[in-house]
Amino acid sequence: xxxxxxxxxxxxxxxxxxxxxxxxxxxxxxxxxxxxxxxxxxxxxxxxxxxxxxxxxxxxxxxxxxxxxxxxxxxxxxxxxxxxxxxxxxxxxxxxxxxxxxxxxxxxxxxxxxxxxxxxxxxxxxxxxxxxxxxxxxxxxxxxxxxxxxxxxxxxxxxxxxxxxxxxxxxxxxxxxxxxxxxxxxxxxxxxxxxxxxxxxxxxxxxxxxxxxxxxxxxxxxxxxxxxxxxxxxxxxxxxxxxxxxxxxxxxxxxxxxxxxxxxxxxxxxxxxxxxxxxxxxxxxxxxxxxxxxxxxxxxxxxxxxxxxxxxxxxxxxxxxxxxxxxxxxxxxxxxxxxxxxxxxxxxxxxxxxxxxxxxxxxxxxxxxxxxxxxxxxxxxxxxxxxxxxxxxxxxxxxxxxxxxxxxxxxxxxxxxxxxxxxxxxxxxxxxxxxxxxxxxxxx
Amino acid sequence: xxxxxxxxxxxxxxxxxxxxxxxxxxxxxxxxxxxxxxxxxxxxxxxxxxxxxxxxxxxxxxxxxxxxxxxxxxxxxxxxxxxxxxxxxxxxxxxxxxxxxxxxxxxxxxxxxxxxxxxxxxxxxxxxxxxxxxxxxxxxxxxxxxxxxxxxxxxxxxxxxxxxxxxxxxxxxxxxxxxxxxxxxxxxxxxxxxxxxxxxxxxxxxxxxxxxxxxxxxxxxxxxxxxxxxxxxxxxxxxxxxxxxxxxxxxxxxxxxxxxxxxxxxxxxxxxxxxxxxxxxxxxxxxxxxxxxxxxxxxxxxxxxxxxxxxxxxxxxxxxxxxxxxxxxxxxxxxxxxxxxxxxxxxxxxxxxxxxxxxxxxxxxxxxxxxxxxxxxxxxxxxxxxxxxxxxxxxxxxxxxxxxxxxxxxxxxxxxxxxxxxxxxxxxxxxxxxxxxxxxxxxx
Numbered sequence: 001x002x003x004x005x006x007x008x009x010x011x012x013x014x015x016x017x018x019x020x021x022x023x024x025x026x027x028x029x030x031x032x033x034x035x036x037x038x039x040x041x042x043x044x045x046x047x048x049x050x051x052x053x054x055x056x057x058x059x060x061x062x063x064x065x066x067x068x069x070x071x072x073x074x075x076x077x078x079x080x081x082x083x084x085x086x087x088x089x090x091x092x093x094x095x096x097x098x099x100x101x102x103x104x105x106x107x108x109x110x111x112x113x114x115x116x117x118x119x120x121x122x123x124x125x126x127x128x129x130x131x132x133x134x135x136x137x138x139x140x141x142x143x144x145x146x147x148x149x150x151x152x153x154x155x156x157x158x159x160x161x162x163x164x165x166x167x168x169x170x171x172x173x174x175x176x177x178x179x180x181x182x183x184x185x186x187x188x189x190x191x192x193x194x195x196x197x198x199x200x201x202x203x204x205x206x207x208x209x210x211x212x213x214x215x216x217x218x219x220x221x222x223x224x225x226x227x228x229x230x231x232x233x234x235x236x237x238x239x240x241x242x243x244x245x246x247x248x249x250x251x252x253x254x255x256x257x258x259x260x261x262x263x264x265x266x267x268x269x270x271x272x273x274x275x276x277x278x279x280x281x282x283x284x285x286x287x288x289x290x291x292x293x294x295x296x297x298x299x300x301x302x303x304x305x306x307x308x309x310x311x312x313x314x315x316x317x318x319x320x321x322x323x324x325x326x327x328x329x330x331x332x333x334x335x336x337x338x339x340x341x342x343x344x345x346x347x348x349x350x351x352x353x354x355x356x357x358x359x360x361x362x363x364x365x366x367x368x369x370x371x372x373x374x375x376x377x378x379x380x381x382x383x384x385x386x387x388x389x390x391x392x393x394x395x396x397x398x399x400x401x402x403x404x405x406x407x408x409x410x411x412x413x414x415x416x417x418x419x420x421x422x423x424x425x426x427x428x429x430x431x432x433x434x435x436x437x438x439x440x441x442x443x444x
Numbered sequence: 445x446x447x448x449x450x451x452x453x454x455x456x457x458x459x460x461x462x463x464x465x466x467x468x469x470x471x472x473x474x475x476x477x478x479x480x481x482x483x484x485x486x487x488x489x490x491x492x493x494x495x496x497x498x499x500x501x502x503x504x505x506x507x508x509x510x511x512x513x514x515x516x517x518x519x520x521x522x523x524x525x526x527x528x529x530x531x532x533x534x535x536x537x538x539x540x541x542x543x544x545x546x547x548x549x550x551x552x553x554x555x556x557x558x559x560x561x562x563x564x565x566x567x568x569x570x571x572x573x574x575x576x577x578x579x580x581x582x583x584x585x586x587x588x589x590x591x592x593x594x595x596x597x598x599x600x601x602x603x604x605x606x607x608x609x610x611x612x613x614x615x616x617x618x619x620x621x622x623x624x625x626x627x628x629x630x631x632x633x634x635x636x637x638x639x640x641x642x643x644x645x646x647x648x649x650x651x652x653x654x655x656x657x658x659x660x661x662x663x664x665x666x667x668x669x670x671x672x673x674x675x676x677x678x679x680x681x682x683x684x685x686x687x688x689x690x691x692x693x694x695x696x697x698x699x700x701x702x703x704x705x706x707x708x709x710x711x712x713x714x715x716x717x718x719x720x721x722x723x724x725x726x727x728x729x730x731x732x733x734x735x736x737x738x739x740x741x742x743x744x745x746x747x748x749x750x751x752x753x754x755x756x757x758x759x760x761x762x763x764x765x766x767x768x769x770x771x772x773x774x775x776x777x778x779x780x781x782x783x784x785x786x787x788x789x790x791x792x793x794x795x796x797x798x799x800x801x802x803x804x805x806x807x808x809x810x811x812x813x814x815x816x817x818x819x820x821x822x823x824x825x826x827x828x829x830x831x832x833x834x835x836x837x838x839x840x841x842x843x844x845x846x847x848x849x850x851x852x853x854x855x856x857x858x859x860x861x862x863x864x865x866x867x868x869x870x871x872x873x874x875x876x877x878x879x880x881x882x883x884x885x886x887x888x
Contacts, residue, residue: 213694214691214694215691215693215694215695215696216694216695216696216699217696232693234693236744246850247658247659247826247827247850247852247853248730248732248734248756248758249659249676249678249730249758249826249827249828250657250658250659250660250826250827250850251659251660251730251850252660252661252728252730253722253729253730253731255660256730256732258732260732260733260734260736261715261732261733263708264707264708264711264712264715264733265712265715267708267712268708268709268711268712271705271708271709278697284696285697286692286693286695286696286697286700287697288692288700288702288704288705288747288748289704289705289708290692290704290742290743290744290745290746290747290748291742291743291744292704292736292738292742292751293742294736298734298735298736298737299734299735300680300734300735300754300756300792301734301756301827302734303732303734304732304734307736310744312692312744312745314692314693348744382691382693382694383691383693383694383745384693406690406691406694406695408691409691
């Protein structure tokens, strides 16, 4: 076991955590975040912190090139790769196992300054705190994945990175709004649209992602840190109703085939069935019919001919996901053909299985949170993150900080800066613990 | 009682109706219809008889100016008035009571060649058959009302004519698509946008409108003539659901306020309640929630925050209309506040009361239909027509002919030409009976 300078602060963390971490996290973190925010800042929202930085937009690419220079200033080799990701690590670690730190710097078109950006800022701050002279640096790599926000699909960048599938083979990879593909957008942004830098990258000790919660639980419980143990799985189904469009006055009730009446009755029955399944198997499960699509004039004097509902549900338990799908399908099929309306139940997108994070990394994070003296809670992530993909490739864990009102994907998104700094303290301490554990267990 | 030449054919109608009417209706009717169709003909639809002649469009106005010349050729004074209607009558009848005959010549944007146009063609053919030397002509006026198809509201032209309200005071008088008003469109079409020609028009003996059925009943029953005794009334209500838009993953079930879930459950309950009320009071009533409006992203991962449903129902019985409205309101209000979603029930448009046509005119029409030897049935109109408005001003009746498949408001609309001629025979015979009755009862 070699003695590493970057490990030293850990020894002092219990007695003087605040002083030590304030220097590491306070000013450097906030400077990084505010500078990153200048790319795509809109000033929108109640707090004035709105950001618009969709994947491959000019602002997104400028922010990525800026990140490259910041990583280079830490002595790292960094670049925007062929898929639009930014990776940075020191050349001394080119062939050694590293802990991957980061998240994503692209945003929703109407987004906030923290979603994704915070995880990149924590990664950068940790790399800065744990950097040092050649031979002593922490074995880290910093990443900003591309398109976590799903302009071209569901986290296509990290999905590709984790699973190695060619980007153009991934499902849902079209931008539904404009017909542009991920690869097209990458080439327009002057990267190759391929991801050759992935080849030979790694091996990895693990992946650690920080993120604002995007939900109300931490704030409601007055907790500062969320130790995320799992990510829910997700099922999504289309329920289509085909009747016959006709005049709403002159078509007798006995001969009308009203697709919307069928959708209302069947939709209510599907929700009741899913609710019953969720209540008995996973009280934390969430579900809803969130989309209704109307074909035709949608006019008061016309009987609707075709309606589609999209049902989505999430649970951390595979059994509950299966049961909700079966309950929904059963209710939908029981209504098929009633009053002349055909009901079809179909997969709208492939089911995402629940993800369990690695227990050792969860313990490292929980121990660091506990040592910080701040309140923390163990929880399940209920939105998809890059970590959902990475967990299938390498040991992974996530950490949450509170978000005001639980709001995200909105110009209204915000978090108290004091909470951001507390989170960074815990994050850096957790990285130290993870690295120390791997070093002392001779995994390095 | 004066002896009028135009009354003579009635005496022969029982013994030689076909021969007499063939000359009056066959060739003149079809020539008129085919020539009118050239204005806005699209060639669309299975039969190639599609027409697009929306109110105040170039094709609509050209058709109206053409109609003026055709009426003038019958010796009538005719003009497009300030509201876009065409009226024509002989100057000898300027100050005497007349029977008003006609319908409308505007069409839906994707319409058929008969909807409205047929009623104008029958009126023209009757005026031609019953015209004659000065002093002997039948006391008739021919009309093509403007905008029956509702580009600017619900039959605004005849509504204005019948009720005398200024056009700009009528509700719903904006073109929702373009912000243009009825008066704007009229001025762009080189009429005044006012309706000064209404003043002093009349008095009227009555109004008689022929129309394709726009429904399946006559065709299904293999009947050639519909003697329309009433027009259904119509109620239309908005049911709005206000919840809270949020992330569909990270918002717990206990705290989400899902407007679409509420709309599905409440909508199904409203339909059940309206169905029960209709079944017990008027088995012929029709009803449906025909419109669903979604505010917000309508995205699978977002809990919908605001949804509106529009309910419409029709019945010939005022009691049934009231009961359906009460049932719907009760069901909607019973759901108000459930699971955090506010439900509002409001009038979407003023209720149209059912219309009963005048019994003497119904008898005249039924007698003419019976005398023709063709099959006919008494029925209720289930769509709004200009006659719905006129019935509140003057004795009124309607006649239907079959429409193939019950289709209208579509390029697919069509009727066998033989059926059109049969209808015209009965129409002209009915006009004779009406005039004879008024003359012999000294109403003239």
